[in-house]
Structures are given as C-alpha cells and as structure tokens.
Amino acid sequence: MRKDFGAKPFLFPQPVMIIGTYDEKGKANAMNAAWGGIVGPDEIMIDLSSHKTTDNILLQKAFTVSMGDEEHMTACDYVGLVSANKEEDKMEKAGFTTTESAFVHAPIINELPVTLECRLVNVTDDTKFLGKIVNVSIDERVLGEDGELSLEKFSPITYDTVHYGYYRLGEKVGNAFKDGAALK
Ligand SMILES: Cc1cc2nc3c(=O)[nH]c(=O)nc-3n(C[C@H](O)[C@H](O)[C@H](O)COP(=O)(O)O)c2cc1C
Numbered sequence: 001m002r003k004d005f006g007a008k009p010f011l012f013p014q015p016v017m018i019i020g021t022y023d024e025k026g027k028a029n030a031m032n033a034a035w036g037g038i039v040g041p042d043e044i045m046i047d048l049s050s051h052k053t054t055d056n057i058l059l060q061k062a063f064t065v066s067m068g069d070e071e072h073m074t075a076c077d078y079v080g081l082v083s084a085n086k087e088e089d090k091m092e093k094a095g096f097t098t099t100e101s102a103f104v105h106a107p108i109i110n111e112l113p114v115t116l117e118c119r120l121v122n123v124t125d126d127t128k129f130l131g132k133i134v135n136v137s138i139d140e141r142v143l144g145e146d147g148e149l150s151l152e153k154f155s156p157i158t159y160d161t162v163h164y165g166y167y168r169l170g171e172k173v174g175n176a177f178k179d180g181a182a183l184k
Contacts, residue, residue: 009034009035009161010162012158012160013158013167015036015067015156016034016067016068016158016159016166017033017034017046018031018033018076018109018112019046019057019063019065020098020115021056021057021064022060023056023084028091028098029056029090030053030090030091031052031053032077033046033080043130043131043133044065044116044133045130046065046128046129046131047127047129048127049127051083051085052084058120058123060120061119062101062105062120063104063106063120063131064106064108064109064115064117065131066109066112066113066114067114068156069113069154070168071111072111073157075094075095075096079094096109097109097111101137102135103117104118104134104135106118113154114137114138114142114149114154116131116133116136117135118131118133119132119134151172155168
C-alpha cells in the first residue's frame with residue numbers, strides 16, 4: 001500500500017543554497033533558499049519571494065550560491081530566519097565574511113567552501129530566478145588528491161521538507177554510469 005500526500009515539494013536530497021548578493025552600497029547579504037536546483041550544465045533556477053536578496057539580485061544582475069554545510073549549519077539557518085531589511089548586522093551575526101567574486105558583482109562567503117558564481121539571466125512568473133553559472137570556486141581544503149571536489153572532505157547538508165530538519169549526506173554507495181551496466 002502507498003499513502004497519497006497530495007502536491008508536496010518532496011524531492012530529496014534537497015539542497016541548502018545560501019545566496020550571496022550585494023546591495024546598492026556594496027554591502028553583502030546572504031539568505032537560505034531551498035526551492036531550486038541545477039537546470040542545465042551551467043544553469044541554476046531558484047524560486048524566490050520578495051526579500052532583500054531579490055532586490056539585490058535585480059539591482060546587480062548577479063548572485064552567488066554556496067552550499068550549506070554541516071560546520072556552518074546554524075549560520076545557514078540563521079540567514080534564512082532573519083532579513084537584512086530588519087537586521088543591519090546580519091552577516092556579522094551569522095559569522096560570515098565575504099570576498100567579491102572575480103567574475104560577477106556578488107560576494108563569495110569565505111566560510112562556505114563551494115560557491116557557484118552566477119549572472120542573472122531572467123526572472124519568470126516574478127519568482128523564478130534563472131542564473132548562468134559563470135564560475136565555480138572551491139576552497140582547496142575540500143579538494144581531493146585529484147584536484148576535484150571531494151565529498152569525503154566536504155559535508156553539504158540537505159533540507160528535509162517533511163520535518164524541517166537538516167541532514168548530512170551519507171556514504172558513497174556506488175558509481176554512476178557504471179554500476180547499472182551490470183544489468184545490461
Ligand atoms: C530552510 C529554509 C529554506 C528557505 N527557502 C526559501 C526559498 O526557497 N525561497 C524563498 O523565497 N525564501 C526561502 N527561505 C526564506 C528566506 O531565507 C528568508 O526570508 C530570509 O530572511 C531572506 O533574507 P533577506 O531578506 O536578507 O534576503 C528559506 C528559509 C529557510 C530557513
């Protein structure tokens with residue numbers, strides 16, 4: 001037997017995206033976003049209602065997306081609870097420091113090791129922000145011996161849309177484009 005839940009946003013693992021933007025004075029901000037993901041090899045789409053972040057994106061036509069990780073889980077949740085419209089010291093309270101991307105006018109959050117640097121392509125239905133990924137920068141401390149991102153060293157968290165928890169990703173269980181060949 002299966003139980004029906006109706007229309008729900010259940011698709012796991014759901015990313016924890018921390019969006020970085022600059023305001024009109026060049027002040028950095030960050031917010032947490034769940035509704036979105038990769039929609040092409042160099043494209044990302046995020047569903048955003050009205051926030052300081054969306055004002056910033058529309059102004060600068062740029063944003064960054066960093067993955068929330070276990071080490072910074074509390075800060076990542078905090079930037080999803082509090083708006084820069086109400087808290088001037090939001091970034092300081094989160095413990096986030098930033099460096100401007102060399103590719104787009106948007107801040108890289110130094111504490112989060114993996115960042116997609118994006119140019120705004122367009123906004124559809126007033127809420128769906130499509131970004132072109134123009135660069136990905138990764139802190140060397142989470143690179144493996146092959147020079148690529150290592151999920152042994154980096155612990156992104158995933159958002160549980162059922163009970164509102166954050167979970168760490170688990171162990172490697174297989175090899176893509178390979179293990180299925182056993183059934184050919
Ligand atoms: C786990 C989590 C997921 C969220 N996902 C979204 C989202 O997908 N879209 C959205 O518009 N807001 C989302 N929010 C809410 C914003 O992060 C929140 O309103 C934030 O304070 C906006 O900050 P800002 O006004 O400084 O930009 C989420 C918050 C949390 C905690």
